[in-house]
Amino acid sequence: MPAIVDHESRRAHVARIAADIIARTGLEALTMRQIAAExxxxxxxxxxxxxxxQELMLHTYRSAALNAQDRVAAALSEAPGDLLACIEALLPCDEPSRQDWKVYLAFWRLAALDPDFAAEQASQAIKARAILRRVLLARAESGLPLPRQDVDQLAxxxxxxxxxxxxxxVFDPATWSREALRDYFIRELGAMGG
Structure with a gap:
């Protein structure tokens, strides 16, 4: 009897390997042969x-974006209006999120030249802004202070x-550590009145 293969799991596995290669050596080093070998x-x-x-890169980029969305969902599971937790979940604060950002940066280079990748990048930016907007609205609904700005502009x-x-x-993790990023956004949110 032939083995049953979970196709989505297999695709996710290949995308993780592609992300590892991109984060380690760059997009130019990504080949189907290298992925197969690894x-x-x-x-x-x-x-x-x-x-x-191209199809693999698009799937890998979308997987990185879904990783970020999963981190946000986990961070907001108990406090949907926790803006700082949302922002931290989106930032490259640890190795997995830093790897996702390296994938984004490689993808952005393609997006500057290819209309399909540019459309995907625009779509992901809209999704990220919508996440921030949703958290800002949840913050206001729970009675927490909201900066004195239009929610869409603030997002x-x-x-x-x-x-x-x-x-x-991504380029200077020693200077921009998790703690430095957190401190920066605490100051920024405080300056915005939030």
Whole structure:
């Protein structure tokens, strides 16, 4: 009797290996052959799940974004209005989230040149802003102070701050440690009146 293969699990496994390669050596080093070797599969198995490198990269990027959404959901499970916890869940504060950010950065380079990747990047930015907006509204509904700004503008402002500090943290994790990122956002949120 043939073994039953969980196709979604196999795709996720291949995407994790791709993310590891990208984080370690960059997008240029990512090949179907290298992924197959690191997974212990044949190249035919990898190409069964992903027709080409572009499809694999898109899936890997979406997986990194889903990782961030899962971290946010876990952080907000008990306090949906905890803005600082939401921001920390989106930042590269540990090795798995730093790896996700390295995938994002590699993807952004493609997004600057390819309309399909650009559309995906725009979609993910809208989702991130919506998460921040939802947390701001939950914060207000629970009676916690909300900065004196339009919620949509504030969510956009926070997203820009988050992306900027995340990029700095990827390239200079010694300066932008988890504690430094936390302190920065505590100051920023305090300055906004939140």
């Amino acid at each position: 997974a212990g599969f044949s190249t035919a198995i990898v190409t069964h799940y992903f027709a080409n490198k 956009q402002h926070l997203l820009v701050l988050l992306i900027g500090t995340a990029v700095l943290a």
